[in-house]
Amino acid sequence: MEFAGHRFTDPALLAQALTHRSAGSPHNERLEFLGDSLVNQFIAETLYRHWPKADEGALTRARAELVRESALAAIARTLAIGDRLVLGPGEMKSGGRHRDSILADTVEALVAAIYLDAGFDVCRVVVMPWFAPLLDALPPPNKVGKDAKTRLQEWLQARQYPLPVYALLHEGGEDHARVFRVSCSLVQPAIRSEGEGSSRRAAEQQAADAALKEIEG
Numbered sequence: 780m781e782f783a784g785h786r787f788t789d790p791a792l793l794a795q796a797l798t799h800r801s802a803g804s805p806h807n808e809r810l811e812f813l814g815d816s817l818v819n820q821f822i823a824e825t826l827y828r829h830w831p832k833a834d835e836g837a838l839t840r841a842r843a844e845l846v847r848e849s850a851l852a853a854i855a856r857t858l859a860i861g862d863r864l865v866l867g868p869g870e871m872k873s874g875g876r877h878r879d880s881i882l883a884d885t886v887e888a889l890v891a892a893i894y895l896d897a898g899f900d901v902c903r904v905v906v907m908p909w910f911a912p913l914l915d916a917l918p919p920p921n922k923v924g925k926d927a928k929t930r931l932q933e934w935l936q937a938r939q940y941p942l943p944v945y946a947l948l949h950e951g952g953e954d955h956a957r958v959f960r961v962s963c964s965l966v967q968p969a970i971r972s973e974g975e976g977s978s979r980r981a982a983e984q985q986a987a988d989a990a991l992k993e994i995e996g
Contacts, residue, residue: 783858785893785905796892797860799881801867807888810895814887817894818846821903822910833920841923845913849981851883854909860885874955879977927988931963934994941966943990945983948973963990970994 780790787793792810800806822842830838844850855861861876864885875881886909894902917923922930935942944964952958959979963972963986970993974985 787896789896792892792896796888797863798865801870802865810888810891811884814891817890830920837920848879848883851886852879855882855886927984931987931991961986963987
């Protein structure tokens with residue numbers, strides 16, 4: 780059985796990785812424990828080679844950025860893991876297949892399942908392409924770990940420009956899939972950007988990131 784770029788010799792491992800504890804045993808919590816360590820190992824090694832002059836602090840912040848819940852959940856959505864999740868009735872009804880925490884945990888469980896099925900080297904080859912877009916999007920080592928709102932504020936303050944103003948434009952969606960749209964307005968330079976996310980904070984971060992991209996050209 781093939782899934783997420785790997786053909787499983789033991790399909791039972793894949794089935795377990797995709798089974799949430801609400802659906803009974805065997806579920807994926809033990810695999811999640813193992814997968815968490817593997818993901819951190821793969822990312823740490825990649826960053827060490829990718830940034831040969833970065834200090835420990837920058838490497839640690841970058842790793843945290845790449846393995847955080849929202850990043851892993853984004854990978855899960857790219858792999859369409861939610862469509863394959865096995866959930867109990869309660870979790871299904873509450874929208875569990877869309878929840879970041881469940882999706883992120885399942886990614887870690889899937890990593891462990893691939894490792895147990897095919898070994899460390901094969902697992903790394905399969906898994907690291909999942910993180911390639913996130914690695915490419917990392918800011919330089921001296922900026923990593925600072926969110927977009929912080930970086931935008933620091934850029935404006937360094938030039939003694941007025942701080943940005945954020946405004947909520949829209950809030951809607953189902954309880955398990957809320958959508959917020961926010962604007963970010965700058966006086967100098969005169970820029971207005973928008974962002975969307977599952978929370979107002981996330982939408983503000985998206986809007987600030989869009990403003991930074993326009994500033995930096």
